[in-house]
Amino acid sequence: MAEVIVSLQHANIYQGDNLILQDVNLSVHKGEFVYLVGKTGAGKSSLLKTLYGDLFLRQGDGMVAGFNLRDVSWKKVPYLRRNLGVVFQDFQLLTDRTVYDNLKFVLKATGWTNQQLMNEKIEDVLDKVGLRAKGFKMPFEMSGGEQQRVDIARALLNSPKLILADEPTGNLDPETSDEIMQLLFYIARDYGTAVIMATHDYRVIQKFPARTVKTERGKVLDNASVF
Known part of the structure; x- marks a missing residue:
């Protein structure tokens, strides 16, 4: 079961x-x-x-x-x-920073400190949602679907x-x-x-x-x- x-x-x-x-x-x-x-x-x-x-x-x-x-x-x-991971309708991404920095912000806020481990985790979740090459993008440079994928990647950061x-x-x-x-x-x-x-x-x-x-x-x- x-x-x-x-x-x-x-x-x-x-x-x-x-x-x-x-x-x-x-x-x-x-x-x-x-x-x-x-x-x-x-x-x-x-x-x-x-x-x-x-x-x-x-x-x-x-x-x-x-x-x-x-x-x-x-x-x-x-x-x-x-x-838990929470995925929102309106994405709720921080508009003043890149996708990578959006994800790094969440990791730091939840207690991560090792830079290498953070980099590896960010690459991992972006890979899972099909955005491995998009970490440098700003949210406004992305389509709605891509922003929602970033939102899902963010929800996956702590392996919920x-x-x-x-x-x-x-x-x-x-x-x-x-x-x-x-x-x-x-x-x-x-x-x-x-x-x-x-x-x-x-x-x-x-x-x-x-x-x-x-x-x-x-x-x-x-x-x-x-x-």
Whole structure:
């Protein structure tokens, strides 16, 4: 049986005093790809924020990448996030520095100090996303698809057990979206990284079918029928 990377049991997820999702039961295993769907405001972002420690779990049980979400404090959040990779819709790259320096910034911020090891790691993740020769480029010199690949490379820097991808194809054309989907599936399959991808893009779900979890009316429905 594959290692469990995400486990939520009878979890109630709050934003402030508002109960957003009730009695959430969810397990995601090593190397598994899971779509997270649901209408805007139905709780997708709240679920993702709980998984990466932006919202604390107050009721129920939760484990992510070996961390007990009930025990995570602000001091422990950075350690949790070193085991996660987060991919954003709008890339969130630093526009005043090269791709290489964007990645180096993250490594230094997460405790790396050896220059040679940092260089090797940056080359490794750029190679994985097909951008080995693009480290010298500035973000504005790159296409949207290339910037999203840099975002994914950044998410891979600390060899995460879990990638949380929030609408990663939302700003991309269909052909580029397909390339990003193939890359995310490849990372899950070949590196054993679990991927949870929030999306409204049902075209990619139909083209790249996988397990689908839906937020609806305060509940999380596993393998929901969404079509």
